[in-house]
Amino acid sequence: xxxxxxxxxxxxxxxxxxxxxxxxxxxxxxxxxxxxxxxxxxxxxxxxxxxxxxxxxxxxxxxxxxxxxxxxxxxxxxxxxxxxxxxxxxxxxxxxxxxxxxxxxxxxxxxxxxxxxxxxxxxxxxxxxxxxxxxxxxxxxxxxxxxxxxxxxxxxxxxxxxxxxxxxxxxxxxxxxxxxxxxxxxxxxxxxxxxxxxxxxxxxxxxxxxxxxxxxxxxxxxxxxxxxxxxxxxxxxxxxxxxxxxxxxxxxxxxxxxxxxxxxxxxxxxxxxxxxxxxxxxxxxxxxxxxxxxxxxxxxxxxxxxxxxxxxxxxxxxxxxxxxxxxxxxxxxxxxxxxxxxxxxxxxxxxxxxxxxxxxxxxxxxxxxxxxxxxxxxxxxxxxxxxxxxxxxxxxxxxxxxxxxxxxxxxxxxxxxxxxxxxxxxxxxxxxxxxxxxxxxxxxxxxxxxxxxxxxxxxxxxxxxxxxxxxxxxxxx
Amino acid sequence: xxxxxxxxxxxxxxxxxxxxxxxxxxxxxxxxxxxxxxxxxxxxxxxxxxxxxxxxxxxxxxxxxxxxxxxxxxxxxxxxxxxxxxxxxxxxxxxxxxxxxxxxxxxxxxxxxxxxxxxxxxxxxxxxxxxxxxxxxxxxxxxxxxxxxxxxxxxxxxxxxxxxxxxxxxxxxxxxxxxxxxxxxxxxxxxxxxxxxxxxxxxxxxxxxxxxxxxxxxxxxxxxxxxxxxxxxxxxxxxxxxxxxxxxxxxxxxxxxxxxxxxxxxxxxxxxxxxxxxxxxxxxxxxxxxxxxxxxxxxxxxxxxxxxxxxxxxxxxxxxxxxxxxxxxxxxxxxxxxxxxxxxxxxxxxxxxxxxxxxxxxxxxxxxxxxxxxxxxxxxxxxxxxxxxxxxxxxxxxxxxxxxxxxxxxxxxxxxxxxxxxxxxxxxxxxxxxxxxxxxxxxxxxxxxxxxxxxxxxxxxxxxxxxxxxxxxxxxxxxxxxxxxxxxx
Numbered sequence: 001x002x003x004x005x006x007x008x009x010x011x012x013x014x015x016x017x018x019x020x021x022x023x024x025x026x027x028x029x030x031x032x033x034x035x036x037x038x039x040x041x042x043x044x045x046x047x048x049x050x051x052x053x054x055x056x057x058x059x060x061x062x063x064x065x066x067x068x069x070x071x072x073x074x075x076x077x078x079x080x081x082x083x084x085x086x087x088x089x090x091x092x093x094x095x096x097x098x099x100x101x102x103x104x105x106x107x108x109x110x111x112x113x114x115x116x117x118x119x120x121x122x123x124x125x126x127x128x129x130x131x132x133x134x135x136x137x138x139x140x141x142x143x144x145x146x147x148x149x150x151x152x153x154x155x156x157x158x159x160x161x162x163x164x165x166x167x168x169x170x171x172x173x174x175x176x177x178x179x180x181x182x183x184x185x186x187x188x189x190x191x192x193x194x195x196x197x198x199x200x201x202x203x204x205x206x207x208x209x210x211x212x213x214x215x216x217x218x219x220x221x222x223x224x225x226x227x228x229x230x231x232x233x234x235x236x237x238x239x240x241x242x243x244x245x246x247x248x249x250x251x252x253x254x255x256x257x258x259x260x261x262x263x264x265x266x267x268x269x270x271x272x273x274x275x276x277x278x279x280x281x282x283x284x285x286x287x288x289x290x291x292x293x294x295x296x297x298x299x300x301x302x303x304x305x306x307x308x309x310x311x312x313x314x315x316x317x318x319x320x321x322x323x324x325x326x327x328x329x330x331x332x333x334x335x336x337x338x339x340x341x342x343x344x345x346x347x348x349x350x351x352x353x354x355x356x357x358x359x360x361x362x363x364x365x366x367x368x369x370x371x372x373x374x375x376x377x378x379x380x381x382x383x384x385x386x387x388x389x390x391x392x393x394x395x396x397x398x399x400x401x402x403x404x405x406x407x408x409x410x411x412x413x414x415x416x417x418x419x420x421x422x423x424x425x426x427x428x429x430x431x432x433x434x435x436x437x438x439x440x441x442x443x444x445x446x447x448x449x450x451x452x453x454x455x456x457x458x459x460x461x462x463x464x465x466x467x468x469x470x471x472x473x474x475x476x477x
Numbered sequence: 478x479x480x481x482x483x484x485x486x487x488x489x490x491x492x493x494x495x496x497x498x499x500x501x502x503x504x505x506x507x508x509x510x511x512x513x514x515x516x517x518x519x520x521x522x523x524x525x526x527x528x529x530x531x532x533x534x535x536x537x538x539x540x541x542x543x544x545x546x547x548x549x550x551x552x553x554x555x556x557x558x559x560x561x562x563x564x565x566x567x568x569x570x571x572x573x574x575x576x577x578x579x580x581x582x583x584x585x586x587x588x589x590x591x592x593x594x595x596x597x598x599x600x601x602x603x604x605x606x607x608x609x610x611x612x613x614x615x616x617x618x619x620x621x622x623x624x625x626x627x628x629x630x631x632x633x634x635x636x637x638x639x640x641x642x643x644x645x646x647x648x649x650x651x652x653x654x655x656x657x658x659x660x661x662x663x664x665x666x667x668x669x670x671x672x673x674x675x676x677x678x679x680x681x682x683x684x685x686x687x688x689x690x691x692x693x694x695x696x697x698x699x700x701x702x703x704x705x706x707x708x709x710x711x712x713x714x715x716x717x718x719x720x721x722x723x724x725x726x727x728x729x730x731x732x733x734x735x736x737x738x739x740x741x742x743x744x745x746x747x748x749x750x751x752x753x754x755x756x757x758x759x760x761x762x763x764x765x766x767x768x769x770x771x772x773x774x775x776x777x778x779x780x781x782x783x784x785x786x787x788x789x790x791x792x793x794x795x796x797x798x799x800x801x802x803x804x805x806x807x808x809x810x811x812x813x814x815x816x817x818x819x820x821x822x823x824x825x826x827x828x829x830x831x832x833x834x835x836x837x838x839x840x841x842x843x844x845x846x847x848x849x850x851x852x853x854x855x856x857x858x859x860x861x862x863x864x865x866x867x868x869x870x871x872x873x874x875x876x877x878x879x880x881x882x883x884x885x886x887x888x889x890x891x892x893x894x895x896x897x898x899x900x901x902x903x904x905x906x907x908x909x910x911x912x913x914x915x916x917x918x919x920x921x922x923x924x925x926x927x928x929x930x931x932x933x934x935x936x937x938x939x940x941x942x943x944x945x946x947x948x949x950x951x952x953x954x955x956x957x958x959x960x961x962x963x964x965x966x
């Protein structure tokens with residue numbers, strides 16, 4: 001086992017594991033604010049550990065994991081998003097609530113799963129990584145549940161997640177059966193040599209895609225679990241929509257590039273159809289919502305659709321566009337949810353119409369939410385615009401011009417739909433008196449950092465683009 | 478001086494960001510916000526005037542060019558520059574934003590958001606005029622939608638919400654056309670670049686070029702606003718608060734004309750020439766429609782909207798003729814129309830405020846108490862109908878003279894439109910200011926100091942541009958000639 005020594009490459013992950021253990025040991029004695037601080041310090045240490053491995057490519061455990069430029073790009077993003085979620089999550093406490101002190105530990109473990117997923121290059125390891133992420137999300141929904149609806153919501157999430165894992169596993173098993181290898185790249189080479197197994201391979205791809213649907217946010221649990229948005233606190237949803245979604249797309253990108261891209265099935269066409277439906281349906285569903293969190297989650301369907309568009313052109317512009325899109329998406333989700341968490345300190349309501357007092361009582365939050373909504377829709381000059389333009393560019397490059405047209409029209413549709421939030425937050429007179437609550441440093445930092453990040457990426461994409469090209473060349477190499 | 482254009486574009490945006498941190502609880506603090514916004518707008522105007530003084534090369538190339546790496550990966554750069562076509566419009570924009578900011582009073586606790594939005598809008602408008610990169614152009618174009626939506630929706634008249642939604646819906650749809658045109662162009666070009674001057678000599682297959690040309694044209698015609706896309710403009714013009722309506726009619730719609738001249742005419746000239754027949758028809762209908770609707774219009778604010786629409790038709794006619802004289806006239810007319818529309822909007826706000834209604838039939842005899850208002854309104858109305866010696870005379874004259882050889886019948890019809898519009902304006906003057914005053918009027922207050930200052934400033938420029946069109950004409954002409962001489966497929 002000559003590669004066994006490379007286990008030290010896992011030092012960021014080891015830090016996360018260590019931090020989680022420390023938190024679980026201390027949870028009986030320390031309040032949640034302290035354990036959150038421990039978790040934040042752990043994330044910073046993990047980031048520093050990762051920084052020592054920039055610009056390296058290391059194979060770990062005989063090729064079960066591969067730390068390359070792609071993985072490093074994603075891992076930096078994951079650690080940053082997780083840190084912002086923890087910062088914002090500290091303020092997500094209703095009067096009379098006392099969240100479990102161990103909660104940040106589960107956030108760390110979920111991040112650990114996402115980190116492993118980013119570097120996994122083999123079917124078993126990637127499935128285990130995804131399950132580590134998923135199981136901790138189940139725990140978090142149960143642990144942080146709110147009110148009577150919380151239990152049902154957590155259970156619904158567990159069932160849906162388990163079913164999707166099973167479907168994913170079937171898909172992977174089928175792929176393994178066809179190729180005879182669990183290593184993604186080797187499996188891809190085997191599939192490229194195969195002829196005449198198109199139906200089976202298409203089935204495998206469909207199952208993998210279906211298995212990822214929940215994780216992408218294509219099939220949100222909110223769909224059939226009523227009360228999810230109120231039963232589960234926004235800090236958990238925020239984490240799932242940023243870290244969880246990014247990790248899922250990363251893993252799927254590995255599978256798509258290494259395994260399916262070389263095979264003889266029209267995989268890009270399948271994905272293009274799913275993407276077009278998701279973009280349009282997500283936006284149509286989102287604009288009819290009356291709850292802010294539901295709207296954001298349904299907007300997430302459309303975002304997942306846009307991310308899938310990048311997969312139509314994997315060999316050229318796709319991966320770079322995907323990386324930038326995911327960065328923008330993670331920042332945007334964090335920004336939107338952080339603003340909502342902060343606003344909920346003054347107005348405990350989930351209804352869009354209750355945002356009416358926002359620009360008068362908490363103008364900073366209103367601006368942040370406005371920026372996030374504009375970014376979600378894909379208008380300049382914020383991050384979401386470039387995310388979407390690059391993804392659409394990839395679609396045209398891949399020969400799916402009609403998909404780019406659908407995407408461009410969806411930008412207009414989304415902008416028009418989400419403008420309702422802007423109107424209510426900035427235009428409508430407040431229906432009730434709101435006493436502004438002084439916000440903690442953590443949540444203010446989270447809102448400010450994510451909003452500044454969105455604007456910065458909307459104006460200066462250069463550095464991120466360079467990094468994304470580096471990540472792209474790593475995975476295509 | 479390469480940073481001058483950047484400053485003109487970004488100073489308003491920076492000022493808007495700085496304003497975020499101003500407290501706005503007391504009246505003194507709000508007054509401070511307004512002063513800050515005024516000084517930012519004045520600074521931008523000063524920079525623009527300074528730019529105009531330095532603009533002397535007149536070789537038809539872009540002046541104050543600034544190129545920086547921005548998104549080199551996808552072939553987009555931060556490329557700014559002005560020529561004789563964008564420079565006068567940039568001057569107009571910076572001037573009218575100063576007037577708009579100065580004219581914005583009575584905002585009370587919403588002052589902060591209002592000025593932030595207005596300054597963001599200015600950044601977007603100036604950015605479009607200065608951009609020489611399609612992606613940057615689109616970015617600034619799209620930057621205007623949300624601030625304008627909020628400005629109309631929040632600070633307008635009773636039906637402002639409907640007008641704001643209409644604006645947003647139509648503007649976003651048009652933007653989608655613009656984005657599609659830019660993306661198709663980008664992908665069909667042999668070099669992956671968004672740079673307008675690099676793509677200048679591009680030769681595309683006829684079908685593709687026609688598609689791109691139409692997409693661009695529709696996107697710009699919606700903004701212009703040309704018939705049948707003008708209804709959003711009339712509603713927004715009627716419902717927005719006076720300073721916002723001033724920006725809308727004076728500056729924002731001029732971007733449509735600018736886009737048609739810069740992109741359709743400058744970059745896709747031969748394609749544009751192919752469907753110029755359709756454009757002429759649209760142009761003539763727009764001129765006539767605006768003029769006839771102005772005659773029938775009872776609402777003072779809508780009337781101004783139709784005056785702008787009618788002039789937009791003339792700009793379109795000039796573009797379709799592609800004659801140098803006509804294009805010169807169109808650019809000049811856009812500047813003049815911006816100034817006139819601004820003065821009309823300001824005076825209409827004063828008149829409607831004093832009369833307590835915007836219905837022209839409910840007014841009358843106002844000249845007795847409001848001598849100065851009467852004077853300024855008549856001046857603006859005369860300017861709008863192209864009275865010699867006032868701003869739009871030279872522009873309208875050149876458009877007609879330039880377009881006549883190519884499109885004789887259309888020009889005759891357009892001339893009829895101009896005459897009808899003149900009739901409408903004279904009739905309106907008679908109805909508002911003369912005749913019998915309604916009983917309820919009592920004593921009406923004439924222009925206040927601030928209103929007088931704004932009106933006098935605009936009137937000065939209207940007269941100045943009418944007497945000395947040459948102050949802008951020389952630089953416009955050189956750029957128009959070079960614009961028309963180049964241009965690929």
